[in-house]
Amino acid sequence: MDYLIRQAASLLANARRLVILTGAGMSKESGIPTFREAQDGLWATYDPQQLATMQGFRANPKLVWDWYRYRLQLIEQAHPHPGHLAVAELEQRIRGVVVITQNVDGLHESAGSHDVLELHGSIRRFKCLRGHNGLTMDDLTGQTESPPRCPRADCDALVRPDVVWFGEQLDSTVIQRAFLESEACDVMLIIGTSGVVHPAASLPYQAWNRRARIIEVNPQRSELTDLAHIFLQGTAGQVLPNVLAAMDGELIDR
Numbered sequence: 001m002d003y004l005i006r007q008a009a010s011l012l013a014n015a016r017r018l019v020i021l022t023g024a025g026m027s028k029e030s031g032i033p034t035f036r037e038a039q040d041g042l043w044a045t046y047d048p049q050q051l052a053t054m055q056g057f058r059a060n061p062k063l064v065w066d067w068y069r070y071r072l073q074l075i076e077q078a079h080p081h082p083g084h085l086a087v088a089e090l091e092q093r094i095r096g097v098v099v100i101t102q103n104v105d106g107l108h109e110s111a112g113s114h115d116v117l118e119l120h121g122s123i124r125r126f127k128c129l130r131g132h133n134g135l136t137m138d139d140l141t142g143q144t145e146s147p148p149r150c151p152r153a154d155c156d157a158l159v160r161p162d163v164v165w166f167g168e169q170l171d172s173t174v175i176q177r178a179f180l181e182s183e184a185c186d187v188m189l190i191i192g193t194s195g196v197v198h199p200a201a202s203l204p205y206q207a208w209n210r211r212a213r214i215i216e217v218n219p220q221r222s223e224l225t226d227l228a229h230i231f232l233q234g235t236a237g238q239v240l241p242n243v244l245a246a247m248d249g250e251l252i253d254r
């Protein structure tokens with residue numbers, strides 16, 4: 001494993017443009033559940049059709065709103081872990097770094113990453129069904145209804161989290177830039193995604209087709225592991241600080 005970590009460190013140290021693609025596993029050590037893990041993934045207990053689709057929201061807006069409030073509370077109590085900090089630290093060492101995340105928790109920004117593309121939106125932001133975007137929790141204070149109503153003048157439409165549900169389009173500016181970055185990078189570091197949800201899961205193929213080197217960090221093999229030139233089997237919080245230490249030449253042979 002130390003040999004693989006040193007190889008990864010060397011690839012990263014020589015990278016000109018690095019894309020870091022993250023999924024729910026990135027935040028697991030901050031106490032935020034993943035989606036598809038057999039025992040404790042959210043979709044093992046909850047029905048994504050009910051909770052993460054527009055049809056589900058129209059059928060039972062209160063259920064969906066209350067579930068997102070519960071998840072937001074979990075996320076608001078969470079802090080970035082050493083893996084998030086290591087990702088942010090890579091910006092100091094490599095000139096062109098962009099984080100492309102499927103996570104809606106904002107923990108990369110909290111850890112200090114500056115260029116973060118949130119493919120699936122943000123659980124801390126809201127929009128109404130008539131298209132008023134960019135609402136914050138502050139805009140909704142004082143409302144007791146679940147879900148609240150749009151506070152914009154003459155609107156009153158239902159408010160929902162500004163996340164991408166199944167069957168919805170990603171923000172076109174965000175996904176276009178994600179594809180461009182993936183085509184332009186020479187190294188892609190993939191952390192904590194099962195690689196089954198597209199278009200996010202297509203990005204590593206773009207990078208691979210353009211001959212980027214692919215490094216994956218995950219305790220389990222994923223749909224993307226066969227693409228990886230280096231597979232670092234372990235958790236983000238354990239592996240990523242070791243990779244940084246190896247970049248500093250501090251990893252000691254065991």
Ligand code: APR
Nearest residue numbers: 023024025028034035036102192193194197218220235236
């Ligand atoms: N460190 C790194 N990876 C981990 C860790 C960890 N500590 N713990 C688990 N993992 C890995 C799992 O092995 C799995 O491969 O994280 C991955 C989580 O996979 P999913 O639960 O499928 O999450 P993700 O790939 O982000 O899902 C994509 O699906 O439901 C939607 O919108 C949701 O953005 C989400 C999308």
